[in-house]
Amino acid sequence: MGKLAAPKKxxxxxxxxxxxxxxxxxxxxxxxxxxxxxxxxxxxxxxxxFIGLENYVNLIKDDNFWLAFKNNVTIMILCIIFQxxxxxxxxxxxxxxxxxxxxxxxxxxxxxxxVSPVVVGILWKIIFNRGMIDTVMESLGFxxxxxxxxxxxxxxxxxxxxxVVWQYLGIYLMIFLSGMQGIPEELYESAVxxxxxxxxxxxxxxxxxxxxxxxxxxxxxxxGNMKIFDHILVMTGGGPGKSSMVLAIYxxxxxxxxxxxxxxxxxxxxxxxxxxxxxxxxxxxxxxSDN
Amino acid sequence: MKKNIIRFISLATAFILVIGVTACDNTEPTTGTxxxxxxxxxxxxxxxxxxxxxxxxxxxISVAYHQIMDEFLAENxxxxxxxxxxxxxxxxTKMMALHASESLPDMFQLKAQWVKTFNDNDQIGEMDAxxxxxxxxxxxxxxxxxxxxxxxxxxxxxxxxxxxxxNLFYNKGIFDECGITTFPTNLEEFEAAIVTLKEKGYxxxxxxxxxxWFLDVCFFRGILDRYAGSEWSVNLEKNxxxxxxxxxxxxxxxxxxxxxxxxxxxxxxxxIDYMQMRNHFYNREAAMMFDGSGGILPFSQEAPAExxxxxxxxxxxxxxxxxxxxxxxxxxxxxxxxxxxxxKQKPIVGEILKALSSEKHAGIIAANNGxxxxxxxxxxxxxxxxxxxxxxxxxxxxxITTLANLQPSVLQVLYDGLQEIMIGAKTPQELANALQxxxxxxx
Numbered sequence: 001m002g003k004l005a006a007p008k009k010x011x012x013x014x015x016x017x018x019x020x021x022x023x024x025x026x027x028x029x030x031x032x033x034x035x036x037x038x039x040x041x042x043x044x045x046x047x048x049x050f051i052g053l054e055n056y057v058n059l060i061k062d063d064n065f066w067l068a069f070k071n072n073v074t075i076m077i078l079c080i081i082f083q084x085x086x087x088x089x090x091x092x093x094x095x096x097x098x099x100x101x102x103x104x105x106x107x108x109x110x111x112x113x114x115v116s117p118v119v120v121g122i123l124w125k126i127i128f129n130r131g132m133i134d135t136v137m138e139s140l141g142f143x144x145x146x147x148x149x150x151x152x153x154x155x156x157x158x159x160x161x162x163x164v165v166w167q168y169l170g171i172y173l174m175i176f177l178s179g180m181q182g183i184p185e186e187l188y189e190s191a192v193x194x195x196x197x198x199x200x201x202x203x204x205x206x207x208x209x210x211x212x213x214x215x216x217x218x219x220x221x222x223x224g225n226m227k228i229f230d231h232i233l234v235m236t237g238g239g240p241g242k243s244s245m246v247l248a249i250y251x252x253x254x255x256x257x258x259x260x261x262x263x264x265x266x267x268x269x270x271x272x273x274x275x276x277x278x279x280x281x282x283x284x285x286x287x288x289s290d291n
Numbered sequence: 292m293k294k295n296i297i298r299f300i301s302l303a304t305a306f307i308l309v310i311g312v313t314a315c316d317n318t319e320p321t322t323g324t325x326x327x328x329x330x331x332x333x334x335x336x337x338x339x340x341x342x343x344x345x346x347x348x349x350x351x352i353s354v355a356y357h358q359i360m361d362e363f364l365a366e367n368x369x370x371x372x373x374x375x376x377x378x379x380x381x382x383x384t385k386m387m388a389l390h391a392s393e394s395l396p397d398m399f400q401l402k403a404q405w406v407k408t409f410n411d412n413d414q415i416g417e418m419d420a421x422x423x424x425x426x427x428x429x430x431x432x433x434x435x436x437x438x439x440x441x442x443x444x445x446x447x448x449x450x451x452x453x454x455x456x457x458n459l460f461y462n463k464g465i466f467d468e469c470g471i472t473t474f475p476t477n478l479e480e481f482e483a484a485i486v487t488l489k490e491k492g493y494x495x496x497x498x499x500x501x502x503x504w505f506l507d508v509c510f511f512r513g514i515l516d517r518y519a520g521s522e523w524s525v526n527l528e529k530n531x532x533x534x535x536x537x538x539x540x541x542x543x544x545x546x547x548x549x550x551x552x553x554x555x556x557x558x559x560x561x562x563i564d565y566m567q568m569r570n571h572f573y574n575r576e577a578a579m580m581f582d583g584s585g586g587i588l589p590f591s592q593e594a595p596a597e598x599x600x601x602x603x604x605x606x607x608x609x610x611x612x613x614x615x616x617x618x619x620x621x622x623x624x625x626x627x628x629x630x631x632x633x634x635k636q637k638p639i640v641g642e643i644l645k646a647l648s649s650e651k652h653a654g655i656i657a658a659n660n661g662x663x664x665x666x667x668x669x670x671x672x673x674x675x676x677x678x679x680x681x682x683x684x685x686x687x688x689x690x691i692t693t694l695a696n697l698q699p700s701v702l703q704v705l706y707d708g709l710q711e712i713m714i715g716a717k718t719p720q721e722l723a724n725a726l727q728x729x730x731x732x733x734x
Contacts, residue, residue, distance in 0.1 A: 046393055241716045257702075
């Protein structure tokens with residue numbers, strides 16, 4: 001078979017141009033505008049006052065911004081631990097030969113992913129508020145743990161995180177399952193011959209060979225949780241008080257409820273910077289498998 | 292040749308995509324001087340956005356709007372209405388976005404808290420020329436109806452309703468059952484009643500604060516009225532002497548905290564809205580409920596007959612030695628228009644404004660259990676619910692007091708702060724300080 005000729009620059013440009021145009025329109029230009037608007041005192045409309053970096057100075061001193069960031073990080077850590085942990089465990093179970101009716105399990109776990117976060121929020125609000133969880137806990141003998149799941153400031157972030165963990169388990173399950181399919185079967189067969197247990201296979205074969213897949217899943221989880229919005233808006237609105245306030249809700253409140261659009265843009269830029277910083281840190285903690 | 296074709300196709304594709312995406316916005320009705328200002332087939336188009344949604348349980352203001360607008364359009368065949376109706380919260384969000392992008396429609400519902408910002412950005416037109424040209428129309432409005440929509444003596448909104456916001460609905464049957472045969476006459480008795488109701492297993496007060504505003508508007512403002520009175524509220528709004536750090540305001544917050552600390556509210560207070568809260572009352576789980584007068588109609592339509600029969604309506608009991616025995620009232624919303632409407636559109640805007648605040652319009656609102664900002668004259672009372680009749684009777688002895696119209700950023704601090712007081716994250720004094728700081732920052 002003859003070697004394929006490298007495409008010419010003009011052809012490459014031609015193919016890249018439409019995608020680049022769309023990407024620029026929906027991502028790059030709004031970002032540039034957000035950056036510009038964040039330098040103004042702006043309540044919407046044509047009147048803007050240039051104030052330089054004053055919004056950013058205020059942002060750094062704003063306790064509510066850091067509280068919202070803390071809530072984002074809490075939800076993110078819980079999701080990385082539980083979402084990825086549970087879905088990895090489920091992926092191992094579902095890829096084992098002992099498990100029956102694989103498709104049913106896959107579909108059941110993936111189903112919540114395709115449901116709108118607003119619907120999920122409403123559904124879980126009913127579950128939390130109408131005592132379903134409390135009834136189950138009481139019947140299991142954990143009546144001491146029963147509480148106001150969305151009204152208690154000490155637990156509300158965990159309640160919200162639990163819903164997010166539940167809804168997006170399916171995505172990570174699919175990622176892990178497809179990753180596991182790429183692991184040669186011979187490795188497991190050799191391990192069985194050598195007398196390896198199921199746990200040993202999981203930790204000595206599956207986990208190391210899935211390293212890059214897990215890394216991608218962690219990145220996705222960080223990106224997804226830094227912009228979490230809909231679930232919280234529907235379930236708590238960021239309350240009680242600011243107990244479940246996250247950065248996106250804080251930016252929304254500043255722009256759409258307080259007319260502080262310049263400051264809201266500064267919050268959004270702050271969000272992007274913090275998200276990038278977390279992703280960079282996670283890349284340092286989890287270096288490429290080549291290294 | 293081939294290279295040129297590829298280049299041409301790719302550039303054309305990119306161009307079409309970019310134009311296509313940017314053109315999406317043109318599907319929106321645009322403002323004054325552009326599309327909606329143009330005439331097509333001798334018709335003048337007026338774009339109008341509102342939350343006057345239609346439906347079986349439509350509010351009285353929506354019923355009146357559609358009836359009057361249909362009549363207006365039938366009589367004015369040269370006018371075309373480009374109308375968009377949205378749900379209340381969606382309407383507010385959309386208007387914020389349109390305001391930011393300088394693309395307000397020609398006419399719209401204007402919230403009192405928006406007036407300053409919209410006017411600062413020269414986005415809303417003055418009403419004075421219309422009002423001055425027809426003094427009979429102007430004199431039909433109830434006293435003080437325009438106050439919230441005035442800046443520096445100029446009027447920017449035509450009110451169409453007058454709502455009282457802290458009405459207390461209570462289930463007399465539950466009160467009797469708990470041995471409270473007469474409704475509390477002061478706040479001490481009110482607190483004692485909360486304790487009794489709670490002991491008997493009832494939710495003393497059902498509230499829905501998911502939107503954040505409910506606890507302030509429908510409950511705290513009632514307490515503030517008792518402690519501070521109208522004059523203090525007017526001075527706060529106009530920044531002419533009253534401050535959030537004044538003792539009366541901090542005392543009102545302390546009173547709020549005392550009631551909240553008694554676990555007087557439903558557990559799901561912050562995760563349900565003002566419509567969902569009514570379910571606790573309908574299910575006879577809650578003994579009391581605060582709501583605006585706008586809630587009387589949906590309550591009358593939705594409540595089970597036995598609950599409706601047991602329900603009485605009153606106001607928060609008085610504070611011994613307090614400043615007020617009334618119920619705070621507000622027009623809250625008005626009709627506004629885009630300052631950029633064309634000269635051809637402006638007279639039509641004036642006619643529509645007049646029609647939507649006429650005596651006839653007010654009569655339809657009143658007949659449908661609503662409360663107009665214009666004297667309705669004689670109107671059909673056959674459809675009034677028992678609760679509306681009780682409410683109208685109550686207003687014969689209870690004065691309507693001033694609800695301070697605060698700027699959105701101050702309001703948000705108050706909304707969040709009341710919740711923070713409830714969970715112990717802030718003290719009343721800390722909230723008062725935070726509010727004054729926000730107020731000072733506006734200057």
